[in-house]
Amino acid sequence: MENAAVAVVDEDQSALSRQVRAAILKPFFKEPVLIGANEIDRVMDTGRFVFVIEIPPKFEQDAISGQHPTIQIDVDATAMSQAGNGASYLQNIILQEVSTALPGTTQALPIAVVMRAKFNPNLKSAWFTAVMQVINNITMLAVILSGAALIREREHGTIEHLLVMPVTPIEIMLAKIWANGLVIVVAAILSLLVVVEYILAVPVQGSLALFILATVTYQFSVTALGILIATVSTSMAQFGLIVMPILIVMNLLSGSTTPLESMPTWLQNVMQVSPSTHFVALSQAILYRGAGLSIIWPQLLALLAIGAAFFALAALRFRKALLGAQ
Structure with missing residues (x-):
């Protein structure tokens, strides 16, 4: 897969969330586009983006304090050839960046990354x-x-x-x-x-x-x-x-x-x-x-x-x- 379109809903606007956004690079993905939470359904319905990453408020603060925050990846599963591999790549990128930014955390996985497949929930x-x-x-x-x-x-x-x-x-x-x-x-x-x-x-x-x-x-x-x-x-x-x-x-x-x-x-x-x-x-x-x-x-x-x-x-x-x- 190459040049998959990615949008990011960054409700944290912290150094960690910016680091995660910056790690999404070519050739697998296009440069991420910031959108608002109220735009998610519209951009997914139009097929403009294959992936939408939702970063919650207080994401960095909760990760440091051990609250185990959750990042959600919305996937347009009509793009079958990109959906599965792309979601796995994004999950690995996010976990790697968080682990690098928070080396002192005692938890093996300080955050959770969940995937929500739209339009084809079981990826058939x-x-x-x-x-x-x-x-x-x-x-x-x-x-x-x-x-x-x-x-x-x-x-x-x-x-x-x-x-x-x-x-x-x-x-x-x-x-x-x-x-x-x-x-x-x-x-x-x-x-x-x-x-x-x-x-x-x-x-x-x-x-x-x-x-x-x-x-x-x-x-x-x-x-x-x-x-x-x-x-x-x-x-x-x-x-x-x-x-x-x-x-x-x-x-x-x-x-x-x-x-x-x-x-x-x-x-x-x-x-x-x-x-x-x-x-x-x-x-x-x-x-x-x-x-x-x-x-x-x-x-x-x-x-x-x-x-x-x-x-x-x-x-x-x-x-x-x-x-x-x-």
Whole structure:
């Protein structure tokens, strides 16, 4: 794990609490950010921080006097690959700094460090893996089916039939997008409700209607991408060669497998043009944290903007292809 985001609620403001904060260093963690106690729930719900360390009042005084104070580490357990290891690292850092600062204490452990996992209390990897598999399959099916439908018509010669119909290239594209997208959205919802929630017993916290809205928006983006790739491919074989590396990058670097925070900054910025990055973030926020529209609207707007860009490029390429066929 690298560059995990950490916030600190320091209600003691003592030399010892500052020493603990200063010991949280890169590359495992980002520089800690001080927040107020009333901000904990909000920053955890938005996914801004993976860890929040709560240092109580009179922490240093109680540690010196042998009162055995407690530091609490709140963990966003939706970040499965970071939660367990990161919490252990933080616990060791805190205990080491306290032991170094208070060498004269008679207790082996002058303080207690407790961990509270939010959104996945038992740290079950199945909760994370099940939802991410649904998202990855949505991506794969949407790109492949939409692009393959267009190439199949071109290879079978049925694209000429569309030229004599009173429809525009954009209307043809929209038909391709929604014909495949509707089936995939229905399959995704059934997978979420039947497989993830019922069979695997993964609790879904947020609004199903909001997740459906996000899925439909995502479908628009990735099916437009599939059609765009199809317009630059001359055959199904070439389409497959182009699509496979794109899908691998979208799935592996979207945050569904490897946390974005663990990637180099330049790569994080590059992946912002991928719709899967934003869909993974808002899906985790909705399904795990119960986030509402007020929290996930930036990702939703990003999906719309990326989808509009892909659709515009695909429309230009598709119109050119139709004119060439004439």
